[in-house]
Amino acid sequence: MRLSELPNVVGAKISELSLDEIAAYRAVVPAEFELYTGADRDLIAAAGVGAQGVVSGVSSVTPKPFRALADAGRSRDATAIAAAQAAVDDVVSLIGGDMARMKEAYRVLDVVDTHCRMAIAEPTDAEREAVARVVAAHR
Numbered sequence: 412m413r414l415s416e417l418p419n420v421v422g423a424k425i426s427e428l429s430l431d432e433i434a435a436y437r438a439v440v441p442a443e444f445e446l447y448t449g450a451d452r453d454l455i456a457a458a459g460v461g462a463q464g465v466v467s468g469v470s471s472v473t474p475k476p477f478r479a480l481a482d483a484g485r486s487r488d489a490t491a492i493a494a495a496q497a498a499v500d501d502v503v504s505l506i507g508g509d510m511a512r513m514k515e516a517y518r519v520l521d522v523v524d525t526h527c528r529m530a531i532a533e534p535t536d537a538e539r540e541a542v543a544r545v546v547a548a549h550r
Contacts, residue, residue, distance in 0.1 A: 415440040422463070424449055430460050437461030451477075452503045455484050455492055472516040473502050473549040498549055505545045512542050519546045 414423055422445030425436060430453065437446060437460060446462040451469045454477070458464065470477035476498035483491035506512045515534050519542060534542065 412439045415444040421445055422447065424466050425462075426450070426466075430456055433457060433462050434460035451507070452496075452499050454480050454499070455496065458484060468508060468513065469503055469506050472506060472513050472520070473546060476502055476549050502545055502549055505541055512538060515539055515542045516546050519543050520550075 414420055421443075424447045425433060426449030428436065428448065433446060433448060440446070447464050447466045448457045448462055449466050449468075450457065451465060451467045454465045454467075464481075465477075467477060476495060480492070480495035480499050483495040506516060510529055511531050511534050515538070
C-alpha cells in the first residue's frame with residue numbers, strides 16, 4: 412500500500428505473488444495503480460484478478476503466442492483464449508525463465524550475440540533440439 416502513495420510511482424511488478432496475493436494487493440491500492448506480474452503464463456488469469464498484464468522475458472523470444480493470448484483475452488473468445496493459452500504454456504514449459512534456453516532460442520532465430528555471459532550450463536543437445544522445435548512452432 413505504501414508504495415502506491417509515493418510520488419511518481421504509478422505501478423509495480425509483483426513477480427513472486429500468487430494470483431490470490433495479486434487480488435489482495437489490488438484490493439488495497441488505488442484503482443489507477445498499475446500491477447504487473449512476471450509469471451509469463453498468467454496473462455489472462457492475472458488480468459482476472461486485477462493486474463494490467465505481464466512483464467514477460469519469454470515473450471521476447473517467441474512473442475507470437477503471447478500476442479495471440481492478449482488478443483484473445485481482449486476478444487473474450489473462450490476458444491481462442493484456450494488455444495492461445497496452450498501455445499503460451501508450450502513455450503513457457505520448455506523455455507521458462509531459463510537463460511541458457513532463452514539464449515539458445517535467440518540463436519535459433521539468428522539473433523547475434525547469443526553467447527551467455529552468465530556462468531551457467533549450456534543446454535544439452537536434446538534441450539537444443541526441443542528449443543528449436545518450440546521456436547519453429549511459435550515463430
